[in-house]
Amino acid sequence: MADLVLDGLTKSFGETEVVHGIDLSVAENEFVVLVGPSGCGKSTTLRMVAGLEAITGGELRIGGRRVNERSPGERDVAMVFQNYALYPHLTVAQNIAFGLRRKRLPRAERNAAVQEIARLLQIEPLLDRRPRALSGGQRQRVAMGRAIIRDPQVFLFDEPLSNLDARLRVQMRLEIKRLHAAKPVTTLYVTHDQTEAMTMADRVVVMNAGRIEQVGPPLEIYRNPRTRFVAEFIGAPAVNLFDARLSAGAGDGLWIELADGTRLSVPGSRRAAYAGFAGRPVVFGLRPEDISIGSGDDPVAPVNMIEPMGVETLAYLGFGGTEACARLTGGHVPRRGDRVPLQLGLERMILIDPATDRVIGATSTET
Amino acid sequence: MIQSRRSRWGNALTYAAAIPLAAFFLIPVIWLLSLALRTPAEVFLGAARLVPEEPTLANFRQVLTDGGFRLYLWNSVKLAFLGAAGAVACAAPASYAFSRMSFRGKPALMMGILAVQMVSGLVILIPLYRWMDRLGLLETHAGTTLLYVSAGIPVTVWLLKTTFDGVPRELEEAAAIDGLGRFETFLRITLPLAAPGVASALILNVILNWSQFLIPFVMLSETAKWPISVAIFNYAGATNATTTQLLAAACLVAVVPTLIIFVALQRLIVGALTAGAVKG
Numbered sequence: 288m289a290d291l292v293l294d295g296l297t298k299s300f301g302e303t304e305v306v307h308g309i310d311l312s313v314a315e316n317e318f319v320v321l322v323g324p325s326g327c328g329k330s331t332t333l334r335m336v337a338g339l340e341a342i343t344g345g346e347l348r349i350g351g352r353r354v355n356e357r358s359p360g361e362r363d364v365a366m367v368f369q370n371y372a373l374y375p376h377l378t379v380a381q382n383i384a385f386g387l388r389r390k391r392l393p394r395a396e397r398n399a400a401v402q403e404i405a406r407l408l409q410i411e412p413l414l415d416r417r418p419r420a421l422s423g424g425q426r427q428r429v430a431m432g433r434a435i436i437r438d439p440q441v442f443l444f445d446e447p448l449s450n451l452d453a454r455l456r457v458q459m460r461l462e463i464k465r466l467h468a469a470k471p472v473t474t475l476y477v478t479h480d481q482t483e484a485m486t487m488a489d490r491v492v493v494m495n496a497g498r499i500e501q502v503g504p505p506l507e508i509y510r511n512p513r514t515r516f517v518a519e520f521i522g523a524p525a526v527n528l529f530d531a532r533l534s535a536g537a538g539d540g541l542w543i544e545l546a547d548g549t550r551l552s553v554p555g556s557r558r559a560a561y562a563g564f565a566g567r568p569v570v571f572g573l574r575p576e577d578i579s580i581g582s583g584d585d586p587v588a589p590v591n592m593i594e595p596m597g598v599e600t601l602a603y604l605g606f607g608g609t610e611a612c613a614r615l616t617g618g619h620v621p622r623r624g625d626r627v628p629l630q631l632g633l634e635r636m637i638l639i640d641p642a643t644d645r646v647i648g649a650t651s652t653e654t
Numbered sequence: 655m656i657q658s659r660r661s662r663w664g665n666a667l668t669y670a671a672a673i674p675l676a677a678f679f680l681i682p683v684i685w686l687l688s689l690a691l692r693t694p695a696e697v698f699l700g701a702a703r704l705v706p707e708e709p710t711l712a713n714f715r716q717v718l719t720d721g722g723f724r725l726y727l728w729n730s731v732k733l734a735f736l737g738a739a740g741a742v743a744c745a746a747p748a749s750y751a752f753s754r755m756s757f758r759g760k761p762a763l764m765m766g767i768l769a770v771q772m773v774s775g776l777v778i779l780i781p782l783y784r785w786m787d788r789l790g791l792l793e794t795h796a797g798t799t800l801l802y803v804s805a806g807i808p809v810t811v812w813l814l815k816t817t818f819d820g821v822p823r824e825l826e827e828a829a830a831i832d833g834l835g836r837f838e839t840f841l842r843i844t845l846p847l848a849a850p851g852v853a854s855a856l857i858l859n860v861i862l863n864w865s866q867f868l869i870p871f872v873m874l875s876e877t878a879k880w881p882i883s884v885a886i887f888n889y890a891g892a893t894n895a896t897t898t899q900l901l902a903a904a905c906l907v908a909v910v911p912t913l914i915i916f917v918a919l920q921r922l923i924v925g926a927l928t929a930g931a932v933k934g
């Protein structure tokens with residue numbers, strides 16, 4: 288096992304730079320997830336770590352050693368590909384054993400290792416089949432087996448679950464997490480699915496347009512996004528954002544004025560951080576679960592649409608001059624066309640400076 | 655209804671086009687077969703008697719038991735297979751490079767290789783002859799094989815490039831991560847997966863080499879070294895009316911191996927030729 292350090296990694300294809308300096312350190316046995324929209328450079332970054340893509344600038348260290356110039360084999364990393372990349376002409380057992388080739392084990396030992404991995408991944412009955420005769424989920428397991436058996440320094444995943452159906456994806460997600468708990472390995476995992484990132488990661492790295500936007504534990508990223516991009520990207524349904532204006536009231540009071548004239552009082556705990564923006568346009572953000580059904584003197588909003596999800600119900604409300612999504616649990620569920628009073632969890636609000644797209648008052652986090 | 659009528663018309667047109675085409679290629683073969691089955695007496699009757707009254711296999715027997723003829727056949731086999739193997743062995747690394755690496759002038763080079771293919775053998779025949787003479791390779795099977803190899807390389811490079819293009823890059827990347835070097839990856843991953851394409855490239859070369867005439871005709875004047883194509887040509891030149899039926903039998907025997915190979919493996923060959931185009 289070893290730690291992994293990306294020190295100002297950049298990548299250019301010809302003239303165009305697509306990764307603009309990634310600084311990231313992954314601790315020994317840590318599970319870090321790189322998440323971001325399509326084309327933001329996740330795969331390119333991962334492939335630089337794997338050695339499949341030459342590093343244009345910066346330094347990559349595994350276990351403290353610079354490995355920029357090492358071949359993929361010498362880096363002792365294992366990788367699970369999106370399309371699994373199983374060798375079609377080899378059986379499952381041979382595919383799994385392929386990763387052991389460099390270790391030059393005696394045959395008996397190698398077979399024992401394959402058996403053990405097959406047991407761990409519950410693919411023992413498949414060992415003599417060829418990849419063609421496997422289902423997507425089974426291929427996925429074999430691909431993982433081929434990687435795990437190597438006992439590598441670093442484990443790399445590039446969207447390994449994106450070709451599976453929704454149910455299987457949830458199941459494999461849990462299984463990968465279990466495997467990591469049972470056999471911890473330093474892991475860098477790429478996905479564009481924020482749910483995967485939130486559920487699997489020790490730490491999440493949000494990337495956008497070739498840069499890191501924010502790094503932190505999932506809940507920290509969720510609760511304290513540092514930029515508008517992170518706030519919008521993490522969380523499903525997405526955070527509600529409203530164009531607004533911050534205005535000073537009597538005494539040290541601060542008000543948020545929404546486009547439709549609604550006025551909301553900024554909670555005392557936030558006033559100090561926001562005071563400097565009084566009189567300026569801002570973007571006001573509130574997550575769907577922070578909007579609930581209120582009572583009497585709360586602002587009233589019409590219900591435009593209802594999506595029952597089982598445990599919770601998503602209600603789309605006409606609010607703040609636009610539409611807001613509320614995540615309602617239990618109790619009374621309104622119907623389309625109702626007008627309901629809204630209770631807003633303003634102590635969890637975020638405020639974004641539209642000039643910089645940074646979240647105002649966000650505590651700076653580690654990288 | 656309309657659909658099926660239209661498709662029936664389509665079928666009719668297809669047949670209308672296909673029948674003359676088939677006839678164009680089949681009539682000479684049928685004519686050969688007719689001649690090869692005749693006794694010397696019936697040969698004089700010409701086209702008037704397409705189906706011989708007294709069919710005989712004696713001509714085939716005579717041709718196949720003739721020591722000289724068997725030697726020609728063996729020479730053909732030797733030259734065709736050695737030439738094909740050589741062409742594939744030389745083309746494979748080039749195709750792999752064209753498929754997997756990017757370097758300056760790659761498209762130009764690919765087109766250049768194709769352009770070489772377009773130069774008729776006749777144009778370079780005399781310089782080639784003098785070259786081979788200078789190298790001391792005239793009158794040798796080694797020299798002839800070398801020319802077969804170089805004649806086969808351009809098509810083979812293109813064919814194998816398409817084949818290698820069809821092998822997913824990701825598999826080679828997986829192999830690299832599993833610690834294989836480039837050459838080992840080529841040997842253990844790419845080549846086995848490209849096997850059907852390589853096999854059809856080999857077969858295609860064998861067929862082309864089998865029907866090769868110009869090169870051996872120029873290179874080899876010693877009777878014992880001739881392949882069947884040259885032998886038949888010389889045989890035909892020396893022909894008189896009494897040996898026509900033998901010549902016909904010899905021609906058929908010379909053509910049949912390629913026909914058999916093609917019919918038996920046509921699916922493989924066509925598959926490889928269209929692999930790049932219709933990859934699902």
Ligand SMILES: Nc1ncnc2c1ncn2[C@@H]1O[C@H](COP(=O)(O)OP(=O)(O)OP(=O)(O)O)[C@@H](O)[C@H]1O
Nearest residue numbers: 300305323324325326327328329330331332478479
């Ligand atoms: N070989 C290449 N040559 C030129 N540009 C490339 C190459 N590979 C990737 N790019 C560009 O680099 C950028 C980042 O690509 P990358 O594959 O890393 O994105 P990604 O975050 O993995 O996206 P996705 O979620 O779609 O897989 C893209 O704009 C892409 O067009």
Ligand SMILES: [Mg+2]
Nearest residue numbers: 329330331446
């Ligand atoms: Mg990607």
